Amino acid sequence: xxxxxxxxxxxxxxxxxxxxxxxxxxxxxxxxxxxxxxxxxxxxxxxxxxxxxxxxxxxxxxxxxxxxxxxxxxxxxxxxxxxxxxxxxxxxxxxxxxxxxxxxxxxxxxxxxxxxxxxxxxxxx
Numbered sequence: 001x002x003x004x005x006x007x008x009x010x011x012x013x014x015x016x017x018x019x020x021x022x023x024x025x026x027x028x029x030x031x032x033x034x035x036x037x038x039x040x041x042x043x044x045x046x047x048x049x050x051x052x053x054x055x056x057x058x059x060x061x062x063x064x065x066x067x068x069x070x071x072x073x074x075x076x077x078x079x080x081x082x083x084x085x086x087x088x089x090x091x092x093x094x095x096x097x098x099x100x101x102x103x104x105x106x107x108x109x110x111x112x113x114x115x116x117x118x119x120x121x122x123x124x125x
Contacts, residue, residue: 001025001114003095008119011085015123019080021095021116028097029073032104034112035080037091037121047093048080049105058105062088085123092118 007019019035034049048069049058057069068081078095096112098104106112 003116005116005119010122016083023076030101033078039091046107051104
């Protein structure tokens with residue numbers, strides 16, 4: 001399974017970005033997905049998670065109401081729509097998936113076996 005993120009960039013506070021993560025391989029449409037982030041000098045933290053069918057989602061408190069996770073199984077892609085961005089959202093954003101089929105969503109990192117290389121999001125004040 002290979003995951004490739006895209007859509008990061010440099011934006012100003014209050015702007016929006018949409019991240020995409022496209023998966024190749026056997027694992028996607030029946031498997032939960034999630035977004036994590038890691039700021040400079042910080043530990044990796046969960047951001048959002050979605051179950052295999054896309055009808056159940058979870059968010060960490062700091063992004064609730066601003067970020068939306070979704071998926072298009074026909075395109076093997078999961079998205080993270082980020083609105084009202086803040087400087088504290090600056091981080092490398094990673095998508096992840098797991099071989100646990102027909103499950104999720106999981107906000108914790110332990111179930112996830114496959115990770116992308118990350119995409120940088122920088123929010124200036």
